[in-house]
Each structure stands twice: as structure tokens, then as C-alpha cells.
Amino acid sequence: xxxxTLNGRPTNSELPCWPPLxxxxxxxxxDGFMWMLEILxxxxxxxxxxxxxxxxxxxxxxxSGGRAFVCVGPGRYCEVDPRIALEAVVADWExxxxxxxxxxxxxxxxxTARARADEHAAANRDE
Numbered sequence: 001x002x003x004x005t006l007n008g009r010p011t012n013s014e015l016p017c018w019p020p021l022x023x024x025x026x027x028x029x030x031d032g033f034m035w036m037l038e039i040l041x042x043x044x045x046x047x048x049x050x051x052x053x054x055x056x057x058x059x060x061x062x063x064s065g066g067r068a069f070v071c072v073g074p075g076r077y078c079e080v081d082p083r084i085a086l087e088a089v090v091a092d093w094e095x096x097x098x099x100x101x102x103x104x105x106x107x108x109x110x111x112t113a114r115a116r117a118d119e120h121a122a123a124n125r126d127e
Contacts, residue, residue, distance in 0.1 A: 005076045006069075008039040008047060017048045020061035024068070024082060024116055028109035032093075033059070039077070047077060054096070057089040066120035082117040082124075 016035035025033075032053050039047040039060070046063040060069040060077060068085035069077040094110060097103040 005072055005078045007042040007075055008077050009075060011038045011040050011046075013038040017046075017063070020048055020063060020065045021050050021059070023065040024059075024061060024086065024120065025113040026109060026116065028105070029113055041077065052089050052093065054093045055089060059085055059089045061085075066123055068117075068120075082120045083114060086113060086117045 017038065018030065018035065021033055021035075022030050033050040034053060036049040036051050036058070039049060041047060047060045047069055048063065050059045050061065051057070052059065058071070060071065061067070062069065066082065068080055068082040070080050070085060070088070072078045090110060090113075094107065097106055
């Protein structure tokens with residue numbers, strides 16, 4: 001298990017928090033996700049778990065935006081490059097869009113989301 005993991009536990013919050021997801025994927029893709037839960041990390045910050053409707057994969061984003069995490073075990077979260085987290089969630093979905101009439105706008109929105117993820121990763125490296 002990676003050494004730089006954080007413990008986390010779900011909170012009782014039932015109020016969705018959309019800003020971290022909108023910040024990463026933009027308004028064109030946000031409807032493809034469901035907010036699932038809020039996770040309190042051991043450093044007293046929050047993660048928000050979003051589930052992609054098509055792939056059923058989770059995207060864990062930090063409350064402050066720009067940071068992504070993966071669950072590496074029960075209650076354990078490791079920070080990863082936002083682009084890697086995004087790709088893990090949407091890659092198979094994008095491949096399934098070949099016959100979809102909306103494929104081009106979705107691919108354009110994904111390209112924008114990937115660029116945003118790269119910007120977040122660069123900003124996090126500079127801090």
C-alpha cells in the first residue's frame with residue numbers, strides 16, 4: 001500500500017457538492033455523474049465521491065478542487081494526478097461512443113476536461 005495514503009470515513013452529509021466536479025470536468029459532462037458521498041479525511045479535509053453513470057466508476061475529488069484521489073483499500077485514499085483519475089473513469093465510456101449521435105460533442109467536452117485535469121496537475125506540482 002502506498003505510504004502517502006490518508007484514512008477517511010464517510011460523513012452523514014446528504015447534500016451534494018458539485019463545485020469540485022464542475023471545476024474538473026466542466027458543465028458539459030457533469031450530468032454524467034452522480035454525487036454519492038462525502039468523505040472526511042484524517043487531515044480534516046473532505047473528498048467528494050462521484051460515480052459515472054455509464055462506467056459505474058468513482059471519481060474522488062478534494063473539496064478545494066484540483067486534487068484527485070483513488071481508494072486503495074477500505075477507508076484509505078491516495079492522491080493521484082487528476083488526469084489519471086479522470087482517464088480511469090471515462091476511458092471505456094469514450095470507446096463506447098463510436099455509434100452515439102452525441103459522440104463528437106462528448107469527445108470535445110472530454111478533451112476540455114483532460115486539459116483542465118492537466119492544468120490542475122501542473123498547479124499542484126507548483127505548490
